[in-house]
Amino acid sequence: MPARTLLLLIALSPRLALAGEAAPDLAAGIGQMLFGLVVVLAVLVGVLWLLKRLGMSRGGAAGGLKVLGAAAVGARERVVMVQVADRVLVLGVAPGRVNALSEFDVSDLPPGDSTGAEGGTPSGGDFSARLQRLLERRQ
Template sequence: MSDTPVRDTATGGLEAVSVGTDALVGMATLGKTAAALALVLVIIFAASALLKRLQLHRQPAGGRLRVISAAAVGPRERVVIVQVEERWLVLGVGGGQVNKLHELEAPPQEAAASSGAGFEAGDSFATRFAKALRHNAGLKERGKS
C-alpha cells in the first residue's frame, strides 16, 4: 500500500512542473511579442522623424510659390503674404475662401538678406541662431570684416 501514495505524489509533482513550465513558456512568448512590437514602434517613429527632417530641407516643387508671412486676424481667418515669381500677393484666407486683398512688387533679394542679423535664405536654424547671438552681442561674423 505504500507504493500507491508515492506514485500519486510523483505523478502530481510532474503535473505541477509541467503546468508551471507551460506558464513560463507562455510568459516568454508574450515577452518576445511585446519586445518585437516595441521594436517596430521605435522603427516607425525613427523613420517618421527622419522623413520630417528631410522634408524641411527640400525646396517646394517648381519653387515659384513661397509663403512670406502669415498673421491670424480671427479664430479661422488669416492674412497671408505669398510670393509668386516677382510679385507678392496679400491674401485673405478664411471660411473656405481665399480673397486677393492687394498685390505688391517683391523687394530685391539682396535687401531682404542684408537686413537684421545677416540671415540668408539657405541658413539652418543653428546658423541663424549663432548669427543672432553674435549680432546681439555686438560681435562681427567670423571671416568677415
C-alpha cells in the same frame, strides 16, 4: 470530495504547466514588438531628416511663390502677403476661401522687405509693420 479535487488538479496540471510557460513567450513577444516599433520610428525620423537636409520642402516656393508674412485676424482667418514673380499679393485666407485684398509690385516694397523667411511666417508685429509701410508708400 477531496478525491475529486485531487483528480481535477492532476488532470489540469499539464495545462497549468503550459500556461506558466506561455508567460515568458508573451513577454518576449511584447519586447520584440516594442523593438520593431522603435526601429520603424527611427527609420521614419531618419528619412524625414534626410528629406529636410536635401532641401525637399513642402512646396512653399513652388512655381516662384514665396510667403513674405502672415498675421492672424480671427480664430481661423489670416492675412497673408505672398510674392509671385514680380508681384506681391495681400490675401485674406479663411476656411474654404481665399480673397485677394491688394496687389503691389515688388519694387513698391521697402528695401529689405522682399527677403522674408521663405516658407516661414514672421511674427505678427513684423508682418503688420511691413504691411503698414507698404500701404503708406503706395498712398
